[in-house]
Amino acid sequence: MKPFKLFVGIGGCCALWSGGAARALAAGNVAGCTAVDPCAASATLTGSMALPNDHFGRSLAIGADVMVVGTPDADCARGLQCGEAYVLTWDGSTWFEAARLTAPSPQNVGKFGWSVAVHGGIVVVGTPNEFCASSLRTLCGAAYVFRHNGATWAQDAQLRAPDQQTAANFGYAVAAGQDVILVSAPSRSAVYVFRYDGAAWTEDQRIDVPSGLVGSGFGNAMAIQWRRGVDR
Helix, strand or coil: CCCEEEEEEECEEEEEECCCCCCCCCECCCCCEEEECCCCEEECCCCCCCCCCCCCCCCEEEEECCCEECCCCCEECCCCCCEEEEEECCCCCCEEEEEEEEEECCCCCEEECEEEEEECCEEEECCCCCCCCCCCCCCCEEEEEEECCCEEEEEEEEEEEEEEECCEEECCCEEEEEEEEEEEEHHHHHHEEECCCCCEEEEEEECCCCCCCCCCCCCCCCECCEEEEEEC
C-alpha cells in the first residue's frame, strides 16, 4: 500500500497521521489534543487564536500543500460563534498558518467555517446561519470565496442563493472544483452550482431533490470529482 496522510478534526485541534498502512485511529481529549496510537500523529495543528470550545477542526479540506480548517464556534467582537477558518500551507517540512479568514461582517452565531473546501488557489467557506441580505432578523446563509493572489488570501466573492429562502442553511456544505463551486441548502433540499467565467462567480444551476425526498438531508455532504458534483 502506498504511503498516505490522514487529517482528522478532533474539535479542538487537528491531527495529521501518516504511515504506510491503514489502521484504526482514536482521538484523545480535546483540551490536550492527544492522539491515541496505533498511528502516531506526525503533527498536531491548532489555530493561532482558536480556543478549545471554538471547535477548530469541525470542517476540514485539503488540496495540494494547502489545508483549510473551519472553526465555526469562535467568538468575535459582535457576538458568539461568529466563526473563522484557518489556511495552513506545507513548506516541505512543516505546516504553517498562512491566513486566518473571517466573514467581512461577522455575525452572532453566523457559524462561518461550518463547511470549507479548497481547490488550487480557491478556498470556499460556508456560513449557514448568516442573515438574509434583505433582513437582519431571518437566516438564509452564505458562502465566501477567497482567492490566493500570490501573497495573501483575499475575498473574491460572496455567494448567496438567488431565491434567498429563510432557514435554508445555505452554506451547510460546500465543494470546489475547476471553476465550479457547489453550495448546499439542505433545509430546502437543494444544491446550487456556481461557475466562474473568468471575471465573476454566477449561479449556473439549482439541483433539487427528487419529488418525495424533501427533508431527507439532501446536500448534507458533497464532493466534486473533476467537474461533476456528487451528493452523498
